[in-house]
Amino acid sequence: MDNIFRGEPISKEAFIDKLDEMKSRIEADLLQKPLAPELVIDAVHTLANEINQKEIAEQLAAMGIPKWTSEEYVRVTVESLNREALLRKVRAELGDNPFAWKKVDDGIEEREYPLGVIVHIGAGNTLGLSAFSVIEGLLTGNINILKLPENEGGISSKLLLRLVEIEPRLKPYIYVLDVSSKNIEVISRLIEAANSVVVWGSDEAIGAIRRLAPPSLPIIEWGHRLSFAYFAKKENDKEDLQGLAKDICMTDQLYCSSPQCVFYETDNSMELDAFAARLAKHIEAAIEIYPSAARPLNVQAQITWTHELIKAEEILGEKRLISDGQRRYGVMVDYKAELKASPLFCNIWIMPVKREELLGLLRAHKGYLQTAGLSCNRRDFEQLSDILYAAGINRVTTCGNMSVNYPGEPHDGTYALGRYVRRVNKRHIQIGKTPD
Amino acid sequence: MTAREKLFAYSNIYDQKGSEELFLEAMRESVEHHRAHCKFYDKLLKQRGYSIDSLKSIEDCGKIPTISAQFFKYHEVLSIEKEKVKIHATSSGTQGQKSQIFLDRDTLKLGTKMIIKAMRYHGLISIIPTNYIILGYEPRTGNDMGNVKVALGMTRFAPAKERVYALRAIGDKYEIDYFGIMDALERFNRQKLPVRILGFPSYLYMLLQMMKESGMKPLRLNKRSLILTGGGWKKFDEMMVDKEELYSMVEELLGIPAKNCRDFYSAVEHSVAYPECANHHMHIPIWSRVVIRDVKSLQPLGFDEPGFLSFISPLVSSVPISSILMGDMAVLRDGKECGCGIDTPYFEILGRAGAVKLRSCAVAASEYMKGDQNG
Numbered sequence: 083m084d085n086i087f088r089g090e091p092i093s094k095e096a097f098i099d100k101l102d103e104m105k106s107r108i109e110a111d112l113l114q115k116p117l118a119p120e121l122v123i124d125a126v127h128t129l130a131n132e133i134n135q136k137e138i139a140e141q142l143a144a145m146g147i148p149k150w151t152s153e154e155y156v157r158v159t160v161e162s163l164n165r166e167a168l169l170r171k172v173r174a175e176l177g178d179n180p181f182a183w184k185k186v187d188d189g190i191e192e193r194e195y196p197l198g199v200i201v202h203i204g205a206g207n208t209l210g211l212s213a214f215s216v217i218e219g220l221l222t223g224n225i226n227i228l229k230l231p232e233n234e235g236g237i238s239s240k241l242l243l244r245l246v247e248i249e250p251r252l253k254p255y256i257y258v259l260d261v262s263s264k265n266i267e268v269i270s271r272l273i274e275a276a277n278s279v280v281v282w283g284s285d286e287a288i289g290a291i292r293r294l295a296p297p298s299l300p301i302i303e304w305g306h307r308l309s310f311a312y313f314a315k316k317e318n319d320k321e322d323l324q325g326l327a328k329d330i331c332m333t334d335q336l337y338c339s340s341p342q343c344v345f346y347e348t349d350n351s352m353e354l355d356a357f358a359a360r361l362a363k364h365i366e367a368a369i370e371i372y373p374s375a376a377r378p379l380n381v382q383a384q385i386t387w388t389h390e391l392i393k394a395e396e397i398l399g400e401k402r403l404i405s406d407g408q409r410r411y412g413v414m415v416d417y418k419a420e421l422k423a424s425p426l427f428c429n430i431w432i433m434p435v436k437r438e439e440l441l442g443l444l445r446a447h448k449g450y451l452q453t454a455g456l457s458c459n460r461r462d463f464e465q466l467s468d469i470l471y472a473a474g475i476n477r478v479t480t481c482g483n484m485s486v487n488y489p490g491e492p493h494d495g496t497y498a499l500g501r502y503v504r505r506v507n508k509r510h511i512q513i514g515k516t517p518d
Numbered sequence: 519m520t521a522r523e524k525l526f527a528y529s530n531i532y533d534q535k536g537s538e539e540l541f542l543e544a545m546r547e548s549v550e551h552h553r554a555h556c557k558f559y560d561k562l563l564k565q566r567g568y569s570i571d572s573l574k575s576i577e578d579c580g581k582i583p584t585i586s587a588q589f590f591k592y593h594e595v596l597s598i599e600k601e602k603v604k605i606h607a608t609s610s611g612t613q614g615q616k617s618q619i620f621l622d623r624d625t626l627k628l629g630t631k632m633i634i635k636a637m638r639y640h641g642l643i644s645i646i647p648t649n650y651i652i653l654g655y656e657p658r659t660g661n662d663m664g665n666v667k668v669a670l671g672m673t674r675f676a677p678a679k680e681r682v683y684a685l686r687a688i689g690d691k692y693e694i695d696y697f698g699i700m701d702a703l704e705r706f707n708r709q710k711l712p713v714r715i716l717g718f719p720s721y722l723y724m725l726l727q728m729m730k731e732s733g734m735k736p737l738r739l740n741k742r743s744l745i746l747t748g749g750g751w752k753k754f755d756e757m758m759v760d761k762e763e764l765y766s767m768v769e770e771l772l773g774i775p776a777k778n779c780r781d782f783y784s785a786v787e788h789s790v791a792y793p794e795c796a797n798h799h800m801h802i803p804i805w806s807r808v809v810i811r812d813v814k815s816l817q818p819l820g821f822d823e824p825g826f827l828s829f830i831s832p833l834v835s836s837v838p839i840s841s842i843l844m845g846d847m848a849v850l851r852d853g854k855e856c857g858c859g860i861d862t863p864y865f866e867i868l869g870r871a872g873a874v875k876l877r878s879c880a881v882a883a884s885e886y887m888k889g890d891q892n893g
Binding site: 380382383384386387391394397398408409 | 558589814845869
């Protein structure tokens with residue numbers, strides 16, 4: 083059973099029947115003393131330590147994600163859920179002593195306060211992400227209603243049910259409903275209860291919620307993003323190429339932070355070709371260490387389809403393909419620069435760029451930018467990263483670390499927890515009143 | 519008379535064996551014509567080390583270098599002088615880059631012959647006055663979508679008493695006029711003349727749903743009525759139902775027998791039409807060969823193995839599409855199993871290549887930035 087009503091497992095139909103009851107329950111629960119982050123952290127820490135990493139990694143692998151990516155993903159996720167990491171996250175994102183009154187001026191105080199009720203619209207592309215989103219909602223003391231993504235496989239519900247078993251005091255704060263995105267009637271009822279909606283996923287999902295939500299309802303959007311590498315001339319870029327090849331092969335480019343394109347700073351197509359050939363060599367080496375997961379028919383078809391277009395355009399001198407006979411990888415040279423997605427699975431676009439054109443090139447896609455893997459001389463690093471930040475990039479990393487995260491790292495340029503609280507204040511001394 | 523002309527004059531349109539020599543000769547003519555008149559094609563053959571001397575048997579047709587259909591979305595590559603283009607048709611894609619084809623007088627002439635023969639073979643030509651419902655766009659100037667022209671052409675196979683269009687131009691937009699069609703259907707029902715409904719299967723399905731939901735009384739249209747669909751489900755893929763379900767709804771709500779429901783496969787970039795037989799299979803006529811290609815190596819596969827749909831045909835002389843790789847995934851079936859009397863192989867479309875649901879956030883972001891490339 084994938085549905086949870088106020089911390090208790092329930093069938094989908096029964097949940098939908100109880101939507102009116104949910105409203106009155108929530109109204110009563112909102113008057114309770116807000117949750118303390120420590121209570122949530124202790125429970126999540128216990129949960130993280132008993133997670134069977136192997137089992138979840140295997141589930142991910144079954145979904146077509148390479149084994150080492152799955153293992154690494156689970157390891158990092160579990161690590162980010164332990165007590166120290168969560169304490170660091172809360173402190174970094176909400177400051178010291180969150181939720182305690184802080185003096186601002188004589189007789190004036192401020193504190194963080196939960197938004198109230200958060201509806202989370204989950205996305206299907208990352209396993210367990212929905213549970214993580216709810217945990218962030220709990221850390222900030224909110225009541226959470228999760229609409230599960232399709233094809234989620236029950237993992238978020240399983241984790242959240244275990245969490246309330248560990249800490250029953252969390253029960254009033256957790257609701258989960260496995261309802262289709264097309265069921266607008268039920269989703270509208272959920273949204274009616276919300277102080278804010280958190281949407282993960284595609285523009286389509288975000289657009290649908292924007293249309294559904296009344297203007298008074300704030301929407302917190304975590305949309306899909308694109309990442310790329312940028313190579314400026316450097317005395318020795320071998321290590322960076324090696325790192326980039328690892329970024330490409332190890333994740334099969336499935337993450338928002340995985341590189342889809344490489345921009346190489348040149349206006350000379352021969353230099354570009356030579357660069358592409360060098361990268362191809364490094365990818366060939368990396369692929370031996372991190373071979374791609376077995377590709378479903380459709381995925382392979384998409385890759386071949388892209389390769390075949392490039393091969394035809396090669397005759398017109400517009401593009402060029404470097405690959406092996408088995409299409410295990412593709413270094414796809416496009417002499418015209420444009421930020422775009424590759425067909426993934428070790429297929430990467432290589433494009434020439436002039437530094438002075440970089441900002442305009444990226445700004446055309448400003449809402450979609452995430453990570454840039456940067457390779458350049460030390461003296462250029464500052465200037466180039468300034469251009470990247472100005473264009474809308476949020477993460478600049480060295481090559482080989484594009485998909486490596488640290489605990490408490492901002493998400494798409496903001497601290498998530500800060501968005502899940504508001505700041506309330508009080509003035510408790512009468513001023514301006516003449517004393518008797 | 520060229521072998522190509524002879525092939526299109528050949529009488530039995532499913533006699534692949536009897537016309538095999540003619541087809542091979544026509545293919546050699548086609549490849550040679552494009553090589554001689556299209557620089558791009560000449561370079562392609564050289565790059566792949568291909569010569570028509572190696573085209574000796576039907577199996578060799580699979581080795582003719584194939585070009586992916588999307589290439590022609592972005593590039594205007596012709597094997598004739600630009601002035602000789604009679605028709606520039608585009609696909610009905612609503613998003614992204616549209617498919618397009620340029621046709622010359624020769625191709626149009628042969629194409630017209632082809633479609634008349636196919637319609638006659640399947641008994642779809644009639645002299646009884648007929649009312650038409652066109653589930654597509656109303657013709658208007660400035661609209662060069664292939665299916666508008668096709669739909670209009672399809673109303674010539676039985677004399678038209680009245681034509682009613684589902685997508686009506688309102689200002690510079692099109693709107694679906696379901697109620698107009700339902701009214702027309704009731705009127706046609708009373709008139710008792712045969713009715714032909716032409717257009718996208720998705721719109722037919724939506725119309726039938728609408729009739730059902732509005733509680734409209736099932737109609738008993740003239741038994742000689744026909745449903746001729748084509749163009750696929752496009753952006754309505756999500757609501758797609760299988761043919762059996764669609765045709766049984768037609769029987770129930772319109773009173774038209776399932777054997778009178780015929781779907782056509784056609785693609786702007788290929789131009790050979792594949793009407794369904796009475797058992798709803800798209801058999802391959804003498805004018806083309808279908809090869810299903812391995813998704814990795816592009817090597818031809820046998821019956822019942824899924825892969826890329828690829829067409830080989832000498833029909834088009836204006837654009838070098840002697841062999842074209844479609845973005846559809848399909849399987850080829852042995853025609854002898856069909857039982858309709860036609861024994862050539864038939865193909866079934868499985869879906870679009872790469873229609874993988876949001877595997878990665880980056881791909882999703884890119885798709886939304888640019889619109890659907892396959893649209």
